[in-house]
Amino acid sequence: MNELARRDLLRAFLGAPALWAASCAGRKGQRNVSQMDGGLVLRRERLGHRMRDVSSLPKPSTWSECQVAVVGGGVAGLSAMRELERLGIGNTLLLELDEHVGGTSQGGALPASVHPWGAHYVTVPLAANQPLIALLGEVGAVEEILPSGDPVMAEQHLVADPSERVFYRGRWYEGLFPVAGASADERAQKERFESEIDRWVEFRDAEGKPAFALPMSLGSRDPRVQALDTLSMSQWMLANGYTSPRLRWWVEYACRDDYGTTLADTSAWSVFFYFASRKRAAGASYQEVVTWPEGNSHLVDHLRRGVATRTGHAVVSVETGPDGVSIVALDASGTGEPKVVGVRARYVVMATPQFINARVVRGLSEERLDAARSFEQSPWMVANMQVRERPGGAGFPLCWDNVLFDSPSLGYVVATHQKGPHRGPTVLTYYYPLVDSDARVARKRLLELGWEEWAEVALSDLERAHPGLRNYVERIDVARWGHGMVRSTPGRIWDGRRELAARPHGRVHFAHSDLSGVALFEEAFDRGNRAAAEVARRIATEANDP
């Protein structure tokens, strides 16, 4: 890449501050990305895109049968499989497009450490979420359950202190809100915003339900709560006099982090959900989070144990009938040409994003197709870089989560943070959501750049805080998630289309975090569990009433 191309790239993907810093830092003696090891990983777009053109497919050469087929091996699909087994439903089969299960909770391994490729933590569940407490108990993260139902977490699984820092004007500060130099008014606005959150934490509707809960299905449907979904967060903040740039940055960071969208494209409901569902009580601190070096793939590895899985299977058609469901899939797991295979199941759980369902589930009404197509997904770029030494920097020391103020990225997470010693090689996971209002434009921008360009963007961004970082990088791998997470745009939660898309269609049930409008492990887990329970109930009913 020549210097001019690099400058254009950085201007387009990092904006003026990074470009300025990159020019100031100078390039003398700096390593070029092209000299580094690494490449694009998790490339599933080729097989995925085959699903688009299914009209010319021949009939399946072989048919296999099972009781329940789960399509999609992300957290929702794996959770559904685990729940089916717990409920005594045998003869189940999981079909996954990718070579590996886990979806955006997949992890990877470099010599220095295992690391996440996407989701990398779970908030400590409150007493109401017993299924998740049980799951965390199975992986040894829960020491005991108090009479109140609240879990006592094993401290080594909670994110280790110091957990987060922000790089603001040349220095690292503890926490994510840049307090340095904040005016009294800015601080007052932050406090007022926190008390607004507390107001929602205290809220109970007529049925005694909280406004926001994790999973969201436990929360209130009160119109006062739902009304928040009609506004974007930027409209809400403007209407309520929140003008502080620091506060707006901090809230937008939460939007970009959890939904891949800006303040203007995020439902105010989703922002309050983000904050309020993580508090036990008004005035309490936010619930801590549980994490592992490999991120949520730690939980994936647990969930997938004993699960009958066929990977490399691109499901192209799912047709529900009176006695069962026919699935046609392209089997690309072997070395030769993909084969067309068929699966007959009594029930199917579609643990796939809605844009896939719109393409493969046959017989959906126009209204349902519309609903399924209304879900938008944010694209993400994730880079994992192995570095020889830990980056430091002036001010607060290296944390688990290291965020750069004024960067379009979300900063980086240190894979070895939960382990000692705090020296030597490690892996940094760098997250970059593409937040353009039009998700298709965002996706085009994501796929426009190859490995070298994305690596350059990641390194140039981090070098604002860590000059010369690229000289410590031993390898940098890049994953492009075209459909990283569902966008929680205004109306997404309560305009009816989300709930319509979640309704069973014949013998086909639906389970995916996007049906909650928020891409969280908790939601995928809950959706998977509930779909499995519904299917199990129907099987039991059929058995009693043949």
Place this chain on the structure above:
Amino acid sequence: MAYRRTPLFYLNVLVVGTCGLIYELLAGTLASYVLGDSVTQFSLIIGLYLSAMGVGAWLSGYLSKNLVRRFLDIELGVGLVGGLSAPLLFMSFAYLGWFKVVLYGVVFLIGVLVGLELPLLMRILREELDFKNLVSRVLTFDYLGALLASLLFPIFLVPTLGLMRTSLLFGMLNAGVALWGSFIFSDLITGGIVFLRSRAIVVLVILTAGMINAKSLTSFAEEGMFDDAIVYAKTSRYQRIVVTRSGMGFKLFLNGNLQFSSSDEYRYHEALVHPAMSTAANPKRILVLGGGDGLAVREILRYPSVEEVLLVDLDPEMTKLGKSLPSLVALNKSSLRDARTKVVNADAMTWLASYEGPLFDVAIVDFPDPNNFSLGKLYTRRLYRLLASRLEPEAPIAVQSTSPLYARISYWCIVETIKASGFQVSPYQATVPSFGVWGYVLARRGPDPIGPPEKLPEGLRYLNTDSLGAMFKFPVDMGPVPTEINRLNDQRLVRYYEEEWRRWQ
């Protein structure tokens, strides 16, 4: 011609005299830093040096041809050996162990070379001056040079340049004079002069390189930071290790924080080890976390029942020092070389989590103070719980816990954290002049906390059973205060500690 260069000869003699004494002073100072007992060391060095000069003077009788060339070569030799003497001695102290052999060898060699210089110079000048003047001037300037050196050395050189740079600087001066001499004496030199000058330049380059590298061994700033002379400095992967030496003995610093002073470490280590060790009925297997200096292990090995001491210290450079730095080996009585001692270099938390061997009868926890998050982690409930799972049910532990006087909240935070990890705690304190009042926690699982032990081993220098009871009582200004506990996910201790110690800085 002769008239013009005579003053230059005298200058030459002055430099020779100054350099000669400087090397002698350097060796004497270094020897007393490193080996202690300055009277003996200076006396030995001066005696050896003067006698070596005698040997040199005697050897000069065997040189008859091409005296100027020989003189300049010897001068270059003095520059090289003398100039590198201090760096060489530092390194041999740190890495070789047989420091004394190198020390006396270097002193003897410099003495011989310096001893050769004056007789040769006098014989060269014999052609240009009458004998009476020659002897009087040469000796005058030689002794003047010695006066200059003896004044410069303590007043200017050691305080501003330090030992290393002084040594290298005077080596360069010697070599420079030799190079210069090749010009003044050019008419007296037979044979190739270019080769001689290039040798002089090579020596100058070597010494200059040493001067540049001296920075990486110790820095001006670092030498100014410590009150005493630095006799060992090394940056390991994990920390900066510095050993300093003074008349009171030597001190070990990690990242600039004092770990012990040889003058009173016995108080610290006796107080750390014996309450726990004397409580255990028949301690066989002992675990030491931290304590790579081997001083706690020395105290542990006093108990005849001990069969195995397992020391887990993160830094291999530190435990290597404990095994090989001669003065430290003398102080820890070779405890790390003892057949019963096994050293593991690992992060204590990671090691504890993966350890699957037999349980321990006693554990001694001796980590540096929790002044950052990586150290604070070693004072968390998680660590104490892991430790508990590797101990026999009622095994006593002792934990160094910073000062209850200077960092009262931090101290009681450690006490509370150990308590919250399932131990019965008995806090106690001792006075260690280098540190001030110091705090420890004695603890065990089981029904009751441990009281002051009633028996102690023979031959202790600090503890006795009479005064032991008082150590478990806390005066008003060090008494318990309510604190949060220190957890991996919320390292309160590091924040308490930083706040409390900041007030004393």
